[in-house]
Amino acid sequence: MKVYDEIMAKLKNDRIHMTLIDPASQDAGKAALIARKADQAGTDFFMIGGSTEIDAKSMDCTIAKIREVTDKKIIIFPGSSSMLSTKADAIYFMTLLNSRNPEFIVKHQAKAAPILRKVDMETISMGYLILKPGMTVGRIGEADLLDEEKPEEIISYAIAAEMFNLKLLYLEAGSGSPSHIKPDTVRKVRESVELPIIVGGGIRTPEASRKIAKAGADIIVTGTVAEKSSNIEVVLGDIIRSIKRS
Template sequence: MRPSSTPDIISYVRSQSGASHIILIDPDDASPDVAAQRCVAAVSAGTRMIFVGGSSGTDEDNVHPTVVAIQEALELCKWNSSQDADLDESFWEVPVVLFPQGASALSPSADAITFMMLMNSTNPEFLVGEQVRGAPYIRKAGVEPMGMGYVICAPGGKAGEVGQAKLIEANETELIAAYAMCAESYGFSILYLEAGSGAQTPVHPDLIRAARAASDKLILCVGGGIRNGATAK
């Protein structure tokens, strides 16, 4: 749901203080109703953004119904809150953002899209090919594009395999810093460091620190292998 407090989604993201949690919903892993229930539970617990997408098995046929179900669930929660003067209905104004595997996994009902370049892919399709195919759809649908550099780190998981990525190892701090500088130079708003869905270990803290030190302008997201609060901290 588009927040009423900011003019666009990227401004909403920048307005968040400190670290925030994003839930990733894979439409290939759950029905639209189950996905919506998970999002309501996550937002109730403090999640401030919802990503919808996956590394494989997603297309408009499952992405769009999932996005619609999540939006409708948030609308209902907001309406319920509006009936109680003690509750803040804007609490439920949490953006639903596409995190697509490619140009076929889109929805016009999303609030925004992570318009990403898989920067360390060896396949040009993930550098610019899918983006070129998806751009007209995004423009026509009026979905806000948020430029994002996407870098897959070891162990990489399914994302690394599908994206044909040359994985960034834990000791390659200078390389990840260079990727951060490159992302900033391209004008991206976000840098996403990915360990891979289901990864046994998250992105190494040294890589995160190096990326953060290299650019204080980028919004830094980290995903994969984060299984509990202690790991997130």
Template sequence: MLRKRRVLSYLLERRLKGRLHFTLLDPDKVTPREAAELAVLAGKAGSDSILVGGSLGVYEPQLSEVVESIKKACSLPVILFPGNINGLTPKADAVLFMVLLNSDDPYYLSGVQVQAAPLVASMGLEPIPSTYIIVGHGGAAGFIGRARPIPYERHEIIAAHVLAGAFTGSSIIYLEAGSGAPRPVPPEAVALSRKLLDKAGFKETLIVVGGGVRDPSTARDLARAGADALVTGTIVEEDPEKLAPLVEAFKSA
């Protein structure tokens, strides 16, 4: 039986009080013990949820061990961010059930979703309808997902993809510049996307932005542009002490 939409409801309720932050942990880059320690740090820094996933190297039982370790260490909901069907485990609370909207490969548009749906149901995971959009650099996610990354400067194309994701029922629209990207998603593209969503009556659709955000100033710019949530991963792995100032800047802007 599928779990009730508790995690999505939690996120929407938290958003009414302020912006959200997600800490992304890659099972291929952290041990279960390290994941637990980083999750505790993320909670203290102000994160609202832990995302677990990666584009390469995710396998069982490592994935389940990482998720279990996180859940024992902190009370934040654990949401799977799967790069493929091997990124699922019943140990988590929910999964971003995503369509990679600008992929040229039908597998990422419908094939993997059809394969994953029965597994998500049998695992009892809460599916959160999500649209994933690769922008600019794209990183490993863009390469593996065979996406055509939208050029940074084409704000109107980015916004059109966001609107399409909302129109097809996604609760979360995730704009991704890629892990370790040299530049984040442009604030101008976020602002245009938010404007179009609000005008079309999709004010509760969450715009989530990730990739290339390394300093409080950038986080603040994205918040002021209308981003509902920020995802950080690389900086957490490389220098965890930078997380709290970044989260504070995003939430207080």
């Protein structure tokens, strides 16, 4: 089954949790340790990548190690066109819609497209919106950071993503952000578009996850909380349970 079809099938019944593992943050062994515990905690998919550019070999190495400990699907979350790996199941073919730099809107994608076609990698198109504070990805992606005080701007981009027929919409506060995206912002976007909404950045507690999910997020992404925790199964387990409907 294609990864996108699996996501949509799961979303028919429940919300999804994805664990982000950034190969730039630790070696492959530690990444696999996090993945094993996240798998046990019940995460649904793994996203591998981040905004710090790393080469295909490091992506390959991390993904191969993670494969040894989980059967869950692995999706590349690329920071650039060099962060590709044929070992993943799919790649988010993402466009940073609120970047000032066309490199992040379409040029990296154009560079990667023929390679992805050649290796027959599943691509999942995704509109990526970075909200304040944006953290590293906001700076590197040269984003005109969207402001939750001006929800109409966020909604405009969300509608544009839907009109472009992108398959997913990612609302990002930035990895390690001190604050997550407000549930009220998610609610306003949810009321404006039908495409599945992913929310990530600064989500660290079950309470925050539950509120964001209830406000209309279909997919919750956490990364830092697992990297920093000494008790990953419990911490992630609580977050994952908090977003599930049953």
